[in-house]
Amino acid sequence: MDTPRTEPALVDALRADLAAAGFTVTGVDELLGPVASDALHREEQVPALRATASSDEPAAALIRAFVLGAPVRRRALERALPTVGVAGAARLGLVASSGTAADDEVHALVDLRPYTALDAVDPGGETREVDWWIASDLGELATGRALRTDHVLGVGGASTTLAQVTVRRPVARALDLGTGCGIQSLHALLHAGRVTATDISHRALAFARFNAALAGVRAEGQGTESPTHLAASDRTDGAAHPPAGPAAPTAPARLDLRLGSMLDPVAGERFDLVVSNPPFVITPRDPDVPTYEYRDAGRTGDAIVRELVTGVRAVLAPGGVAQLLGNWEVRRGERWDERVGEWLAESGLSGWVVQRELQDPAQYAETWIRDGGTTPDRDREAWRTSYDAWLDDFASRDVEAIGFGIVTLVDDGLGWARLEEVTGTVQQPLGPSIEASVRARAALATRDLADLRLVVAPDVTEERYLTPGDVDPQIILLRQGGGFGRTVQAGTALAALVGACDGELTVGQIVAALGALLERPAHEVAAEVLPAVEGLVVDGLLTV
Structure with a gap:
């Protein structure tokens, strides 16, 4: 083994x-x-x-x-x-x-290394530091060879991103779809009563089980068999082995490992949270191009991400949240949000997609050919063969670019959709900001905005730009220090309303006072500022 x-x-x-x-x-x-x-x-x-x-x-x-x-x-x-x-x-x-x-x-x-992260606790922004050790297969840096096709990846940039954007509300059941080395499950166990982790790879489940044990968590289910002894042929040296330890703890296991593809192992079940760093890499279906279990789902193009977005509702509990990473193709004559927007509409869920990066086909091909351990210095012919195959594959579907981003889906019955591009620096972890935005939408759907008492978020500052000698500013900017770091340009009326949001007066009362101050009908002021106020609430610059 x-x-x-x-x-x-x-x-x-x-x-x-x-x-x-x-x-x-x-x-x-x-x-x-x-x-x-x-x-x-x-x-x-x-x-x-x-x-x-x-x-x-x-x-x-x-x-x-x-x-x-x-x-x-x-x-x-x-x-x-x-x-x-x-x-x-x-x-x-x-x-x-x-x-x-x-x-x-x-x-x-194996590769075994320490891991630490700031994990969000709640939408209030509190965080705690987690420290584990994570085992995975040795990488190309250590072996000097291309990766094996059933390579089990450790904690990479995508894994870290997903862990930081995940909503960390307390839940009864969570699903880690495509668990790999198990890092998302470890994070989920901090706020979920029980976590089910699935993977198509026997080897990945074995690593996930070991990493859970090293973190003090007992796992059950498929892929959890552990020998109590080793045959002589399995031993790696001639020394006497330490005696086997006692049996596994009798406390109920909170991690359930299951072997299978996509949603098949959990068909008919419901989860309050679903997280997935799926094998989303768009790989040519070409016999000369190696496929790796940790990143390739065996689908053509971006079909795996579409399947997840449109199908995850089947396992979401009412009010549940699903969050996943993905790539999507941007084809000639289309905007990136058109294609992904169609997936959201088909899902039947509320959805928020944040595109974080956009690569052209050549950049994308180079990234993932190198990721598998093939470089032009090591094997020029293999590099050229793979490069041609990737570019031919994209050309066959008129793909001009490939997007990477974060998808959040919510079974809240509200049917809202938001697709945006945020490529700048963000303040991690983003989970609290995403959770606060989801809660804000729910609040706005059930209560009249005019009746809400709002407070300016503590990380918001105001900037005013004046021409020397002028009394009134030409530009007023509201800046968010945390989360997505948004900047909103505000008119005089909106800036005045935000400045008055200290929780004492309702939005309606502030609007009426502004109307009297500006000598304008209150309904005109409301029509001007309320749409922007709603956006500020959703984005977290104003809180209920």
Whole structure:
């Protein structure tokens, strides 16, 4: 078996050793220093290898083995893992050793690294820091080879994005569709009573189970089998293995792992939250182009994202929220929001799509060919063959660009749709901002805006631009410091209304006072400012 094994006592020992060694995001950055850390983020490992070469710190051996894929001496790894030991790590399927002598080399079989994130707690914007260790397959940086087609990916940029934009309201049941290494499930377990995680890959489910155990969570369901012993042929060295630990905890498992494609494993069930970082990469259906389970769903074009958007309602509970990442094709003669807007209309749900990036076909092809480990320096012929196939595939459908973004779907019965492009810097986590916007739409749907008492959000500032000598400003801007960082240009009446929103008066009362002040009928002032006020509420610049 080429995935980690989950034996509770050994996993507990491993967790204690990793913590004691200071193998944390902060600890790694401090040991490597800014130059080597930055280089590693750019997929350059030489500075990190140099920074750890002569270090006796336990974390140095862990970095070299599990992050950089370099061989380490057995004695160094024994010092770093004094409780679980090299034999225990081998029993878990994490390392292989050339022998039992102190100077024998030990090689990591998996990538294992610390992970930390600020996780949103509620729409009020409170956050908490989470710290885990996440195992996945060794990447191309460590192996120097193209990825295997059943590669299990660790925490990448897309995974981080989804975790930060997810609405973190307390829910009874959550679904992690296409769980991969299980990172979205770990986040969901912080605010969900029970999480169901699905994947088409046996190997992904095995990694997800191990990562859950390392985070202190027991899993059940498919892909959770764990051997209580290893045959002699399975052992990676000649040392005596530590005794197997006690049986798994008897407390009910809150993570249910299921093998299957898309929504098939959960047909007929309902969830309050669905999150998915699906295999959305648009890959040519060409025998010369390798397909990778973690990123390719075997569909043509952007069909997988369309299927999810239009089909997820079948598993959403009333009031439920689904959030996913995706790519979509922008075809000749169409705007990006036309195609995706049709999917929203077909879904029967309220929907909010934020396009964060747009690439031309050549950029897109280069990104994903490199992602699989093929480069022009390593294999020029394979690079050219794949590049041609990707461009031919896009040309066959008149694709001029490919969008990447975030989709939020809500089963609220209101039928609203919002499609926008936000390519600038945003303040993460965005989950609280998205949740607040969804709640605001619900409030506006059930109550008269004129009857609401509003308050200016604490992160909103006002900027006024005047020509020297003038009394009245020519431009008034309302700026949002957090969330999507929106800037709204306001007229005099709207700025005055926002300035009066301290929760004491209703919007209607403020409008009436503005009418008297401006010597204009109140209904004219209302017609001018109320649509903008509604937008400010939805965007979080004004709160109920």
